[in-house]
Amino acid sequence: MADYTTIFGSLEHYQQGEAEIISGNVKHYAFSNIFAVASKSAPYEKVVVGKNLEYVIEAVRAEGTSPWFACSHDEFVIDMDGEVTIEFVKLENPNAVAPRDREGTVAVSGTPAGKRMGTVTLKRGHQALLPAGAAYRFIAARPGVLIMQTIFGALSVEKWAEICMQPQEEGVLA
Amino acid sequence: MALALDLVQASAPDEVTGYRSFTLGAFVLSRDAYFATIDWPAKGQRHIHKMPVDYFLRAMMRDVAWGFFYGWVNFDHIFGTRNLYGTVEMYAGRYNEGYHQAGLSYVETFDEPVIMATFKEILADWVNAGFDPFAAPEETSTSVFGKKNGSNPEAIERTRLNTQRMPGVAGDSPLRDEQKYPINRHFSDVSQEEPEVHAEPGFEGQLSAFNLFKYLSRSDVTWNPSVTGVCKASLACPTTEEFILPVFHGNDRVEWFIQLSDHIVWDVQDKETGRPRAMITMRAGDVAAMPADIRHQGYSPKRSMLFVWENASPGLPELYESGKLPVYPVEF
Numbered sequence: 001m002a003d004y005t006t007i008f009g010s011l012e013h014y015q016q017g018e019a020e021i022i023s024g025n026v027k028h029y030a031f032s033n034i035f036a037v038a039s040k041s042a043p044y045e046k047v048v049v050g051k052n053l054e055y056v057i058e059a060v061r062a063e064g065t066s067p068w069f070a071c072s073h074d075e076f077v078i079d080m081d082g083e084v085t086i087e088f089v090k091l092e093n094p095n096a097v098a099p100r101d102r103e104g105t106v107a108v109s110g111t112p113a114g115k116r117m118g119t120v121t122l123k124r125g126h127q128a129l130l131p132a133g134a135a136y137r138f139i140a141a142r143p144g145v146l147i148m149q150t151i152f153g154a155l156s157v158e159k160w161a162e163i164c165m166q167p168q169e170e171g172v173l174a
Numbered sequence: 175m176a177l178a179l180d181l182v183q184a185s186a187p188d189e190v191t192g193y194r195s196f197t198l199g200a201f202v203l204s205r206d207a208y209f210a211t212i213d214w215p216a217k218g219q220r221h222i223h224k225m226p227v228d229y230f231l232r233a234m235m236r237d238v239a240w241g242f243f244y245g246w247v248n249f250d251h252i253f254g255t256r257n258l259y260g261t262v263e264m265y266a267g268r269y270n271e272g273y274h275q276a277g278l279s280y281v282e283t284f285d286e287p288v289i290m291a292t293f294k295e296i297l298a299d300w301v302n303a304g305f306d307p308f309a310a311p312e313e314t315s316t317s318v319f320g321k322k323n324g325s326n327p328e329a330i331e332r333t334r335l336n337t338q339r340m341p342g343v344a345g346d347s348p349l350r351d352e353q354k355y356p357i358n359r360h361f362s363d364v365s366q367e368e369p370e371v372h373a374e375p376g377f378e379g380q381l382s383a384f385n386l387f388k389y390l391s392r393s394d395v396t397w398n399p400s401v402t403g404v405c406k407a408s409l410a411c412p413t414t415e416e417f418i419l420p421v422f423h424g425n426d427r428v429e430w431f432i433q434l435s436d437h438i439v440w441d442v443q444d445k446e447t448g449r450p451r452a453m454i455t456m457r458a459g460d461v462a463a464m465p466a467d468i469r470h471q472g473y474s475p476k477r478s479m480l481f482v483w484e485n486a487s488p489g490l491p492e493l494y495e496s497g498k499l500p501v502y503p504v505e506f
Binding site for chain 2: 003004005006007008009014015016017018019020021022023024026027028029030031032033034035036049050051052053055057059073074075076078080088090115116117118119120121122123124125126127128129131145147149150151158160161164
């Protein structure tokens with residue numbers, strides 16, 4: 001008998017699950033798939049796939065070099081497909097870039113002012129801290145998929161009707 | 175805690191099986207070779223409900239490990255607990271439509287330290303040597319059945335890590351030691367390669383990354399989330415799942431799942447009545463919300479990785495219960 005194989009998804013190969021609704025509406029579950037979302041997203045578009053009041057999980061298509069981002073609080077990124085390098089800069093004046101009273105990811109104009117902190121290179125399954133007070137950008141030679149744990153911000157994009165399973169899509173696949 | 179322990183009411187060991195019975199308010203909890211029995215009063219009589227004792231102990235282990243969790247922990251369709259954060263309701267039949275409408279349900283509220291101390295004493299007495307209630311059935315012995323045969327404190331007293339930001343960050347919870355936590359047999363193909371971290375001089379220790387999938391591949395428990403990312407009250411709580419979630423978790427807030435690997439089938443029911451609502455099959459990359467008015471139980475045929483995402487903001491149960499927050503996470 002063969003060993004167990006762990007099944008991960010990717011942009012090239014994913015299969016969304018099924019919903020068999022007995023009572024209610026499949027929309028209540030906001031059921032989407034991060035690889036399906038990223039397959040239709042612009043590079044580094046931050047598409048909200050999970051929302052719990054102000055908190056969000058975003059699916060991000062990593063492709064090429066991103067703009068610089070910053071945040072007033074810690075964020076976290078998990079690489080779900082592909083390889084991505086993150087460059088970090090310690091901001092000279094973080095409150096001017098990402099004010100403490102502003103939540104979520106913010107865009108940094110131009111090149112951030114500050115010292116280079118270094119780089120982190122992630123592959124599938126790796127998680128990195130995007131610390132408050134640092135600017136960061138992603139570099140991906142090939143398309144990949146990231147998920148980010150953060151707070152809803154000016155760059156967060158909601159398009160639930162496009163990404164979530166609709167009532168006519170319910171059912172169990174044969 | 176010593177005071178709460180003093181309030182635990184336990185019988186002498188049964189002459190035949192060796193197990194103690196426990197009294198919590200008007201409830202009496204006992205076990206024999208195969209079954210746990212819950213005994214409660216209603217309509218002037220005593221009523222009983224039986225559960226296979228391995229199922230009961232797996233459920234009770236999660237209730238203890240999770241600190242009664244967010245909302246309802248239904249051990250099955252009859253018995254369970256509801257966390258009121260400071261006090262805990264214990265119920266029989268309250269969230270079973272048939273029992274409740276017949277007037278046969280019973281609810282009693284206990285101070286959290288008292289019910290916690292009692293549950294821990296039940297686990298200490300009823301879990302035999304060799305049985306690990308956190309393990310998948312294939313990974314542990316059937317010594318849970320039969321007469322009392324030793325104990326397994328190592329299994330039931332695992333320490334829950336208290337992560338402040340992310341495991342592996344300087345001063346935070348540690349990553350899993352490769353010697354102490356071997357790779358689970360279902361995850362032997364999961365890459366153990368760590369991320370590359372290159373810090374410039376002066377920034378050593380300020381950049382942090384780890385292999386989350388490696389971390390999960392070495393988990394020695396099932397259906398027991400541990401925090402790996404803290405963004406204010408947003409908690410990333412990934413976990414590894416195999417066999418059945420030993421409880422029906424009833425939500426007192428919206429909860430989200432991201433299936434990281436393999437698949438889980440979720441049996442979703444109405445939180446109040448237990449009527450069926452949906453069967454949701456989540457595959458790798460799928461994201462789904464569990465609304466605040468449901469209970470759910472998962473089935474994972476192969477050990478899988480699940481990213482459980484919680485909002486620990488205080489006061490949420492009252493906001494949902496009062497209707498000030500919709501039970502569904504988004505409208506579209």
